[in-house]
Amino acid sequence: MPHLYLVDGSGYIFRAYHRLPPLTNKHGEPVGAVYGYTTMLWKLADDLHKADGPTHMAVILDKSSTTFRNQMYDQYKAHRPPPPEDLVPQFPMIRDATRAFSLPCIEEEGWEADDLIASYAKAAMAQGWQVTIVSSDKDLMQLVEDGSLDMLDTMNNRRIGEAEVVEKFGVGPKQLGDVLALMGDSVDNVPGVPGVGPKTAAKLIQEHGDVEGVLAAAPEMKKGKLKDNLIEHAEAARMSRRLVALACDVPLQVPLDDLMLQGIPDAPLRAFLDHHGFKSLMNRLGQVADAPVPENASVPLEEDPPCDHAAYETVVDEAALDRWVQVARHQGWIAIDTETTGTDATRADLVGVSMALHPNLACYVPLGHGGNDLLSETPVQLDRNLALAKLKPLFEDPAVLKIGHNLKYDMVVLGRCGIDVAPHDDTIVMSFDLDAGLHGHGMDELAATHLSHSCIAYKDVVGTGKSQRGFHEIDLDAATRYAAEDADVTYRLWKRFKARLPAEGATRVYEMVDRPLVPVIARMERRGIKIDREKLSALSADFAGQLATLETTIHGLAGAPFTIGSPKQLGDVLFEQMGVKGGRKGKSGVYSTDVNELTRIAADKDSPGAEIAARVLDWRELAKLKNTYTDALQDEINPETGRVHTSYSLTGAQTGRLSSTEPNLQNIPIRTETGRQIRDAFVAEPGNVILAADYSQIELRLAAHMADVPQLRDAFANGDDIHSLTAMELFGEVNRDTRGRAKTINFAILYGISRWGLAGRLDVSADEAQGMIDRYFDRFPGIRNYIATTTEFVREKGFTQTLFGRKTHFPRIRSKLQHERQGAERAAINAPIQGTSADIIKRAMVRMEPALAEAGLGHVRMLLQVHDELVFELPEGDVEAAKPVIERVMATAAEPAVVLSVPLAVEIGTGASWGAAH
Template sequence: MPEHQKRPVTAGDHLYLVDGSAYIFRAYHALPPLTRKSDGLPVGAVHGFCNMLWKLLREADGETPTHLAVIFDHSAHSFRNEIYSDYKAHRPEPPEDLRPQFQIIRDATRAFNVHCIEQKGYEADDLIATYACEAREAGATVTIVSSDKDLMQLVGDGIEMYDQMKDKRIGVAEVVEKFGVEPRLVRDVQALAGDSIDNVPGVPGIGVKTAAQLILEYGDLESLLARAEEIKQPKRRQNLIEHAEMARLSRKLVELDCHMPLDVPLDELGVQEPDPRRLLAFLKAMEFTTITRRVGAATGVDPDEIEPGEVSIAHWEGAKPEAPPAEAAPEGKGEPAPEQRSTAAADGVCAAVFAAEAAVKDLPFDHASYETVTTLDRLDTWIAEALAQGHVAVDTEATSLFPMEAELVGVSLATAPGRACYVPLAHRKADGLFEGDGADLQQVPMAEALQRLKVLLEDPGTLKIAQNMKYDWLLLKRCGIDIAPFDDTMLISYAFEAGRRAHGMDELSKRYLGHTPIAYKDVAGSGKSQVTFDLVDVARATEYAAEDADVTLRLWTVLKPRLVDGKVVTVYETLERPLVTVLARMEQEGVEVDRAMLARLSSDLAQSAARVEDEIYELAGERFTIGSPKQLAEILFGKMGLPGARKTKTGAWTTGASVLEDLAAEGHALPAKVLEWRQITKLKSTYTDALPGYINRDTGRVHTCYSMASTTTGRLSSSEPNLQNIPVRTEEGRKIRKAFVAPKGMKLVSADYSQIELRILAHMAEIPQLVTAFEEGLDIHAMTASEMFSVPIEGMDPSVRRRAKAINFGIIYGISAFGLANQLGIPRGEAGDYIRRYFERFPGIRDYMDSTKAFAKANGYVTTLFGRKAHFPNINTGSAAERAFLERAAINAPIQGSAADIIRRAMIRMEEALHVAGSPARMLLQVHDELIFEVPEDAVADTIPLIRKVMEEAALPAVQLKVPLQVDARAADNWDEAH
């Protein structure tokens, strides 16, 4: 390798330090497995590393480094082991297929003519810290290519981090978001919280958030320990006093050494061009055809003229590959589509995505190869295999789609594409017999199987992969298993494709794998002949269930890297995945309803419906079936000759809600009565009659199911029963909410964001009047009316305020002059004047709407304040009506989606906040901008301020809104009174 010339580091230089050891493991776990075609040598981590380093040298995220080094750990033993012998003592051995890649990656670094640095007795983090501090003192800027939390203590004053796999810069703000303190205090927080991975002890009972709160309150670790007697919580005070020396020891373990003696001086790290022939020889030896072509094209050297080099391989005995890797596929095979190819060409991670997709598509589904596990020995073998490789796809089969009603029937596992099994646990014959009582069914005993599966599914070093993990998590939680850690292919898809496509397994399989899975009806029947899964033949159940796990694992291989390509890793990791267990626990909690009250309400609604029916018949002059659109249309447009009749494509008159609302707005009594009748009968059938049927026989409570991936904007929806559509503006709807009650000795607390979407609009559109009004706590609707109609706020006519309120909320949803006229009962021209005047008084809103619409048309999506993408792929449609609808939706999506993201962040933080505070409160329901809790009566006074604090600070520190969030919260015996 050519000698590196000395190039003193000075002001204006940019040093890049690559955390090589950490990157190896990230590349290994994040990217699909890859083997060398000729001999099966595992090279996936090497391939990812080479693409990463090449991109740094060529682009470096828009900046080319002047100095560069890749830093590695020399060995597991360092000076910290002399301080604390158990430091990193429990770290598992690296996977067998990763071990041979360590040395190869060092050879790759040298092939790129980049310094490969490691020193005995010191960790890579200390080397990085020393180089970074020296460069900063010389006036240079430093980028540490890593996401390692331990390195975050270095950030600031010219040093930042760059997570290349997420394409994310990590500065002071990002460190504060993660740790709650500025970088200089990170080591103090870590000293208190400890680190189970590195076996840093910390102080018992103190996590990162609590540690941050303590450090912020007392200033630093030593000040906290000196004043530990002041801590109010007895257990925390005792732990801090008893473990003070352990905290100080932990600080020594986590604090980076910035003054190491360096074997390779900083000035010798100047970037040098690689020798293209040497580099190409290495890449050809590894059989990396794609990057070989790129390097050849960039350097002007024909790769065909270069012979493969020699690469020494250690810790590997050789193996035969099961299938050719996509990198070594023949020319023209497995190429991405044209629209994908341009995206993939510039990024190694993207190339790996499409290579993995091609590889799994080429591997056929062989149902005959799936194993039915009928003995504990075979189950142990599968579990050992999953534990050894560090990830496994999991799926459950049960007797119901609703996890609080379902009984577990079996579990399927997949450890590699095409390698899957099914573990039957509770299948039975039609006569109800199980194994051991006369039925010829071979299955693993439920209790023993769950005991063994618990070891796998709770193992912190094994990633569990599922499609719609919330269902499997809750079902297995009821069996005593807490699944962690996990990935969810449904939510991965939702994170980067919300609004574009459905996210069910069948749809994803067809799109990404070119495979149509076995339909549930094909194994369990349909209609009246459908049986529950426990009655499905075990052999057929194996084909179906094992295929589900196999498909899920293949989808994960293809979809997970796309989070990086779509720049939505943070959305998935902070807004989607953490919410799974929060919602599952809420579903498990359920809410109590008063069955007797529902019965009384049902009777009252029946009487109201009968009264309205009589009024309808009197207005119509005859009796008819009100629920029949045909008969109703004949009365309205045939007999009565009312205007506005519209026909469907079949020639029938339409009597939808919008038609009836238009007629009612024009003063026609019959359509108004029909709308009233529809609302009453819907409330009766949907809630007062149906809710008692949802009361769980075991818990006596109602357990709704939340859907995380069903809306474009990130809003949650609920079903079975749907508790988010109970009307709150009608007396009948409020009566239904009264039936949701707190048990004896408890209260329901409702915490509701006040006008959150208007606040977000004020922030995003930068409307000074609205910002000021929210900051000063003014009546926003009265202020708007005063601005628009030049009337004083004091003594304002309520009807004027009502008009301003309708416009405020209507603007968010793109209301038209026609819609506003109907809502306010005024002429359309007058409504149009109101809207024009509104935009004149608040011009920033029109600017926001125009710029958002233009962005959506150019990109096909819009984003929330937190990076969520809401896609509108058809926004440029030729249909004027559809285009107008999509434009309104695109304008609203960043506002509604940001509000949805904020309450998601609040829910994710709420559980820990309540736990840290020792609060017995339990979060039960989420209804758009509202959270409902069940709280002991004697804890209400302490709990409400905490709930408000978490919700009002939920956007921080990721987004600093220009207006404050406000949460209204109160407690009562039922939901209506608490709201």
């Protein structure tokens, strides 16, 4: 019997777009959705081929936003925002992808994809065909008919029949349209009846049969809001019923017989993948014999079998755990992952551990499952202490490699259980060292990109909103599928990345910089830093007073109160009420009041809005500091430790710098009084002091070395003031003004600043700024040569490199849009310098603890890393002994891998607080 599969392509497109970050192909075109759509379509084809595959198939798409329903009701889908700007150019490419698989791509003006699907489905069933709709769209569930038509929800890997529709909506497919009409749809702007949700709608239809039956019965219902709404909105309900009804008689532009599958010809798919540079998919297709092989290409790996969730084991007895430990010790490696009660590794409780030895050879060891109340049933699982006692020797065994994804998190969790995980490999760091700048490095994205696999979503396991449960409340079968998949996918990714590291020149930075840093960061996160809550509270109150004063001032300047935090109200005050010139509106029709716009207005002293713009900038900065730090930090204090434990990301900044979150300690202002006041709240324990060690002008020093600038090298070697030197070179004299300008120019040039950007910073004309840039390059030609060679290299190769070999990719360097190209060039100019600086401080962090221990200072604890600074806590009596050790480690961190032609200077300060240490 013919079996027709109808793929809801529009659903695939938006799933693909939101699942992957912005990606660009080798032509500079956005292709994130294209790549995701292609992998999803390929996976569907594979899965169906291995199962009871289709004989006929088509992808159905929406062609236009206006259909017959808009003529029926002009507000239909009126509230839907336009598709994202970077998605629009991908629509034609997605159609190309469909045709590359030699699948019909059907769309028609004036009709929604749902109507085309319904019409093809009904026509096929009329001929006795079996039909499957690949979608989870509730509107299409009206078509489900056991024995003839079902749905395939690929997101949750399940089939939807009549029983599943009843389970979800309380009625069968034939009455579903009536339920949908009563409840309405805010996304499509189907009005429905106010106050009627899914449960009420289902109850009404169960009792009265259909919408007309409900409306006829409404006058006899008991008094209340439901009765009133049904009577008042009867016509809206009738119209909603017509809106949700599917058109099943659209003429078929492609005959059913033409949808027969003929196999996927190799050539069009290969041409499509090659055009967009989808290398991993091209490898999956297989290289033809005479295809060019990239230089240093790694040996192709044998294709892994698809993830088989049914093969995963739930380990609930001692003998089974012993078996897994024994096999892992025998083979010498194991992928591991932890499941916990939360995302904060320093507070969350361990719920279970998953492990993988080979593809599909994975297990989950539940340790803390069970409900939150006395009546909840606790499943059979191993005693936590017994299981950890058996896992500890394995996870600490120096002969067994532990493989994890973002292993730092697991190290913190297991460290709190007394387990010190070592040795290790971390796939999130491997991915970053290979592909920084190309895509994100989360497991779901990497699985889709490298394995063409769609991981089980966490929200699909625990739920969302009010119905969300903790992972410890999930039944063991579902928990095993999710957790063991994480370990399985981690192992599969590790095999690929391990082979690529040497082939693509990334072993050096991975082994010498990033991999050894993972446990160092884990220990720093567990230590945290003490916060003076009373000082923060007082500072919050002070900031609140200052904000109130600023609000009064701003309202006085405006002539009336308004909401300062509202961009719309502020824009109206500045550009409509006060008549400020040069305002620009965005797509929403609201004037831009971002920091650049306000800075522009404040700088124009003749502008009627100059004063108010300046005060709003002050208000925003103070409000941000209050909300982000003085208020929020109090909530971040761990009740068990009394300290704040920030979380560091080794992949958060494209150039390799560490970033921190929850709380973010990287953005506390460095040189302002308010920033110092906030730092004063970071304090040492009694008897201890805070020590801050900061690289002095490290990026300028690296620029002097990497750009080979003799004047700068000599100045640093002699300990001269580099900004005074630049001022003398550019302006012929050194005073406060020329030195300040020279300092701005020194740093701005390294960030590839334009003449207009420099003009804005120095408050001069663009021609004056260009003159300064020209003089700078004349005095320091090495910098100009460095910029030229760096931009030429990145245009040719697509990436930059640090002195330690860290690659940062800039795919937008080949963009057809000028502003994207120029933005990529500016970022690329600084990336080798900032990246090398990041590599050096990371190497210092890795060496610091062994050096301190060797000097008998093992109790000196490294707590924070912020940009070019390391923060320690140590006994007051050990300061003089620790200073030279810390300075030596930081000053020589690049060696012996890289020998610099300039010295690295380190400034060290101490005090009772972080602020006092500066």
